[in-house]
Amino acid sequence: MTTSNHKAPFxxxxxxxxxxxxxxxxxISVYPLLDTLWLGFFEEDESGQRFFSGLKNYQTLLFDAVWSEPFWNALWNNTKFFIVHMLVQNxxxxxxxxxxxxxxxxxSNSYRTLIFMPTMLSVVIIGFVWQLLLSPIWGISENFLYDIGLGEYFDAWLGNEGTALTTLxxxxxxxxxxxxxxxxxxxxLNIPDELIDASVVDGSSAWQTFWNIKLPLILPTIGMVSILTFVANFNAFELIYAVKGALAGPNFSTDIMGTLFYRTFFGFQLQSGSITMxxxxxxxxxxxxxxxxxxxxFLVQRRMQRFQL
Amino acid sequence: MLNQMTIPQKLSIKHGSGKKVMMHGVLMIYTFIALFPIFVIIINAFKTRKAIFKDPLALPTPDTFSMVGFEQVLLRSEFELFFANSMVVTLLSLFFVLLLGAMVAFALTEYKFRGNLFIAILFAMGIMIPIRLGTVSILNLMSNLNLVNTLTALVLVYIAQGLPLAVYILSEFIRQIPKELKEAARCDNVSEYKIFFTIVLPLIRPALATVAVFTMIPIWNDLWFPLILAPGEGNQTITLGVQQFIGQYVTDWNSVLAALTLAIVPVLVLYLIFSRQLIRGLTSGAVK
Known part of the structure; x- marks a missing residue:
């Protein structure tokens, strides 16, 4: 028996x-992650010799003007990227x-299947698709907006510093x-029918039933969706890279943590890459x-447990 | 079941059909928003350059029909090769994620041993922490192993990437297998290996299918690791190949549209075939 393997052979x-x-x-996953955390404490000189430098890289990243400006810019852009997802997508x-x-x-099944379709495609492909659709050269979006009477609002959204990030x-x-x-x-679907029925019998409107019964019960799921969105957003890279390249233009206005990481590691144009940085x-x-x-x-899930059945 | 049948009926009578029409209206509009961009790309891939610009929303007619984009793509890039690379990488990674994931899940749920909980937590952490963050060291490791610019490197990374979720979902399912089945086999002196391969593995087939879909999509669509680990010399995956091709021929609209169509259509066909499986997996609570 497996449970009694104390004196059994190995x-x-x-x-x-x-x-x-x-x-x-x-x-390939745990060790590289730990090794990366460790490497962040080192510095490299021109000959490629590595030496321990404590928190110096972080000091540079967070406070040295040359490095800190792109870093805070990317972090802030990434935060905006996340906020748009939370306010619109969810x-x-x-x-x-x-x-x-x-x-x-x-x-219902057909709607679900069709609406989910774009999710299956590669972010890179989607980036190119929208780049074409929003292109002023092709003018397809512009014409469409004119057709519905909003033509004057059209702009090269992906090309403008002020709108590129929101568009992406x-x-x-x-x-x-x-x-x-x-x-x-x-x-x-997992909400017991009795709960909904009881609410309907009590004379609640559809809106009241949603607000008082359904919403509290699906809060844990909304919390999970939020954290999934958070992790995916702060790990994003492909969309910006496909549409805007590693420089995340115009003028770094679409730079997020993923693209900053890529440029820092591999270097780009004049800037040379650094493993430790x-x-x-x-x-x-x-x-x-x-x-x-x-x-x-610790916070969200614990508070939400009160609502769980 | 009875409640489900009667109460909604009452509801629909109370609120009339106006509400239903409005709901369908909203859903149809959103379905349109979701599909229209893809539709536009695909129809224009089959048109002449002139027709693409003149009337982007028109379907290709005998006058405007043209396959020149596809000819260019197949001529100027090794598209078939990229496609084959993606297939090989995805299928190999998938096979190992399923096999090794099921084996780990079985070991963690079936046997009590020291370190069991620690290993389970280690795998669980991998669900939330993206493997990308270790890229610097992964590239180091792969160059030490002489695996840079090989598909093997990609397969190894994708196995490591897929295992945490696979172990998590498969453990849930293996736990539900009745103990009696395994104990009966053990009484008959069936080996642990045989129990796993002939009893457990066939029983978790539906879960394996769910895991397969979740594992496959990110691998097929990934750009990051192909870009870093296998960027050239015929080892590109389809996502990277299309990205490089479009970067190079960005002004050739026929080619760009054709390349996008070639990348989109196989995925959509597969999706429509397996959508039932995928949606059941997503909504059955396997990933809660």
Whole structure:
């Protein structure tokens, strides 16, 4: 018996099941992450010799004007990127989920399948698709806006310093709205019918039922959607890189942590790359994500448990 | 079940059909918003350059039909090769994520041993912490192993990337397998290996399918690791290949549209075939 293996021979079968997966995971995911955190404390001279320098990289990143300006810019842009997702993607996802979960709605499956479709495609491909659609050269969006009487509002949104980041955020929202929709939809389906029935029998309107019964019950899911959005946003890179390149133009107005990390690590144009500085940026990204996850786990989830059945 | 049938009926009578129409209206508008951009790209890929600019929203007609973009893409890039690379990388990674993930999940849920909880937490952390953050050291490691610019490097990274979620979901399912099945086999002196491969693995097939879909999509769509670990010399995946091709031929609208279409259509076809499976996985609570 496996449970009584105290005096039994060495449990080779456990090793057999565990070792291959654990080995790959530890050596290619856990170790590199720890090694990156460690590398952030080092510096490299011209000959490639590494030496320990404590927190100097972080001091440079956070306070030295040449480095800190791009860093704070990227962090602030990334925060805006996240805020747009929270304010647009998740409410739309919630609304679609509520509509889809209404009982006996025809074609519900088809709507779900079709609305989720863009989520399946590569971020890179989506970036190019929208770059073409918003291009003033092709003029397809411009004509469309003229057709619905809003033509004068058209601008080269992706090219303007003031609008590029918001436009890219909305493209990302357009692509990923399917994820909150699906997850919230699933949690709406899990609400016991008796609760809804009781509320209806008590004479609540559909809106009251949603606000007083359904919303509190799906709050844990909304919390989970938020943290998934947070991690994905502060780890994003592809969309900006595909549409704007590693320089995240115009004038770094679309630079986020992912593109900053890429440029710091590999270098770009005049700036040469630095392994140790790249590791420092990655460490800061790790800390940001860790703080987000910690807030979620300790604060949000604990408070939400009150509402759970 | 009975409640479900009667109460909503009452609801729909009370609120009339106006509300239903409005709901369909909103959903249709959003479906349109979701699909229209993709539709525009695909129809224009089959048109002449002149027609693309003259009337972007028109369907290709015999007059405006043209495959010149596709010819250019196939001529000027090794598109078939990129496609094959993506296939190889995705399928190999997928196979190992499923096999090794199921094995780890089985070991962690079935046996009590020292370090069990620690290993389980280690894997759970990988669900939230993106593997990308270790890129600096991964590149170091791969160049030490002489694996830079090989598909092997990508497969290894993707296995490590896919394992945490696979272990998590599969553990949930393996836990639900009745103990009696395994104990009966053990009484018959069936080996632990045989129990896993002939009893457990077939029973978790539906879960494996769910994990497969979740694992496959990010791998197929990834740009970051191909860009860093296998950027050239015929080792590009389709996502990277398309990105490089478009960067190079950005002014050739026919080619760009054709390249995008070639990247989109296979995914959409696969999606429509497997959407039922995927949506069931997403909504069954397997990822809660």
């Amino acid at each position: 449990p080779w079968h456990i090793l057999f099941f565990l070792a291959p997966g654990l080995l790959i995971y530890v050596s 409410p739309i996802g919630l609304m679609l989920a509520v509509l889809l979960s209404s009982p006996r709605l025809q074609w 955020s909305l493209i990302s929202v357009w692509q990923f709205v399917g994820i909150p929709m699906m997850l919230i939809y699933a949690s709406l 790249g590791a420092a940026v990655a460490t800061l990204m790790f800390l940001i994500i860790l703080i987000g996850v910690a807030i979620y786990l």
